[in-house]
Amino acid sequence: xxxxxxxxxxxxxxxxxxxxxxxxxxxxxxxxxxxxxxxxxxxxxxxxxxxxxxxxxxxxxxxxxxxxxxxxxxxxxxxxxxxxxxxxxxxxxxxxxxxxxxxxxxxxxxxxxxxxxxxxxxxxxxxxxxxxxxxxxxxxxxxxxxxxxxxxxxxxxxxxxxxxxxxxxxxxxxxxxx
Numbered sequence: 001x002x003x004x005x006x007x008x009x010x011x012x013x014x015x016x017x018x019x020x021x022x023x024x025x026x027x028x029x030x031x032x033x034x035x036x037x038x039x040x041x042x043x044x045x046x047x048x049x050x051x052x053x054x055x056x057x058x059x060x061x062x063x064x065x066x067x068x069x070x071x072x073x074x075x076x077x078x079x080x081x082x083x084x085x086x087x088x089x090x091x092x093x094x095x096x097x098x099x100x101x102x103x104x105x106x107x108x109x110x111x112x113x114x115x116x117x118x119x120x121x122x123x124x125x126x127x128x129x130x131x132x133x134x135x136x137x138x139x140x141x142x143x144x145x146x147x148x149x150x151x152x153x154x155x156x157x158x159x160x161x162x163x164x165x166x167x168x169x170x171x172x173x174x175x176x177x178x
Contacts, residue, residue: 103143112136 020028097105106112115125115133125133144150 099143099146103140103147106136106140106143109136 112133115129118125119133
């Protein structure tokens with residue numbers, strides 16, 4: 001396993017360069033790192049106008065490099081203010097019904113009638129249907145209170161009491177009536 005020689009052995013032409021010590025290598029590395037380090041842009045660079053860009057631009061007006069709106073903002077409130085476009089409110093789109101009209105509409109509601117018939121038949125309703133019935137009946141009660149309408153059940157009881165009193169008076173004997 002003889003290795004061939006690379007160069008003929010003769011006289012030494014030049015001496016080898018001296019090997020650098022670890023300290024010297026570290027110093028050179030620090031110097032390279034310092035030169036390579038990125039510094040970023042100079043402070044306030046966006047407000048400074050660069051002369052090189054102005055020379056290259058074809059237009060005579062310089063563009064402001066700052067970002068933002070250029071419209072002036074009034075610092076004092078003046079009598080004339082610009083009116084903002086008004087959005088249409090949602091309530092205005094539906095025509096308001098008077099309480100009488102709304103009550104008539106709810107009393108003639110086909111869905112409510114069908115659900116009340118199902119309840120009378122002994123069926124159980126789904127949560128959604130039951131919520132609809134409760135909400136609608138509550139609204140009907142509120143409208144009737146607002147309009148001053150009382151339920152007809154109370155009137156029937158009062159009429160029966162008056163009829164009983166009239167029978168008592170006509171017969172003369174209260175024990176015969178009952």
